[in-house]
Amino acid sequence: MTAKEAKSWLHIHKELLRRIRDRDYAPGALIPGEVELAAEFGCARTTVNRALRELSEAGLVTRRRRAGTRVAVNPPHKATLTIPIIREEVELRGASYRHVVIGQSVRPVPPQLGAAFPLPAGCDVLYQQALHYADERPFVYEERHTNLATAPGLKDVDFTRISANEWLVQNAPFTGGDMSFHAVNADAELARYFECPPETALFAVDRSTWDTTAPITHVRMIYAPGHRMRMSL
Amino acid sequence: MTAKEAKSWLHIHKELLRRIRDRDYAPGALIPGEVELAAEFGCARTTVNRALRELSEAGLVTRRRRAGTRVAVNPPHKATLTIPIIREEVELRGASYRHVVIGQSVRPVPPQLGAAFPLPAGCDVLYQQALHYADERPFVYEERHTNLATAPGLKDVDFTRISANEWLVQNAPFTGGDMSFHAVNADAELARYFECPPETALFAVDRSTWDTTAPITHVRMIYAPGHRMRMSL
DNA sequence: TAGTGGTCTAGACCACGGC
């Protein structure tokens, strides 16, 4: 209860973290209120609030008015994953980047996309296939459907110079989206692109993005054999 | 420049978001300083600071002392992924959960884990294999190496009642870790577990966690054919 | 050196939700 030296919210944050990890504050237990902690640390309540808010956003404590702050029973560990532009992902590995447009056409929206791309049947979308290289080795195969209505100027872009990936990120800001990871067996086409045996297990990412109302783009990216998507906790 | 009605940081946050999305603040451009915005919105600088801090944490703007606040050139989209306990992941799907311990033994740390599990060669680790079921259908195969030194009481746990997954989350808090996703072909053993053809592409997650100094556990989880790991943006 | 963001303060009011 004696006044601590530390005045910054970071110090308080770290100290509270320690108390949670060391079970000084047991899982599920009620921890002291903001005023009490402010008194203990000898700082303003605002400062304690900042520290507790960070803990709350990290999921380590649960806060409710009147009920107080409790240590989360089993902290839902969260990982943040930054979704890179493929060119940057390649260059980050110290490799040179290049991409090739395999195919491009305007066609009706394929029905199998379904809820992943909720556009009235019969609407035209831009379909693109591309292969991205890292140091001249195939890195990821990309298959994309883009809503022509939500991406003005799309038809005038020279996609041999800038990848669809990169152009859309810079020119079609989205308000929402979802993403899923899964594994697929290489078919004949993919086996040819990646120069691997058919049936090789490949890591795949599906991503849909939309503006407030309409879908923007749906993309499937299939990575070269052995690729890992890493993240830190 | 006229005073706005909105006083809350959320209103300011939304308004600034709109200006960025609508290119009122162009990518790379310098946006007004905190004092100027505070004057415009008719609120305290602290409130503007809060709104800008959220934008900064989301990666939409870059802030530097003296240099001011700039709109990020190409916003690095981030997704947060919550790492569930397998039982919760199953029950969230409305399925019943069950798990079976396939094997358990103490053995020297396998060298192929390498940097993923930095323990002196020759140290003993607990090796476990388990199969998790959703509605009596195999859901995920788990293969785990756990450092006996950092998990006291591990040997006394009845892992047929609580999964290693769950016990470790609740009893071995970690300070750091990493995770990677990839795809593997089913070998004979996995094909038998999942009742699928050999070579089927399976989605796999590797995860290592450590305390301040020593590694705690390394786990590989291989999901049933067709599994997708979803997240929203 | 001067301007910008980062933080802290002491106080205040309000919203929510156990009691």
Place this chain on the structure above:
DNA sequence: CCGTGGTCTAGACCACTAT
């Protein structure tokens, strides 16, 4: 009802860094 967290204020000092 009333205690708790959520937020806002007006002011202050400091840290960093472009110029």
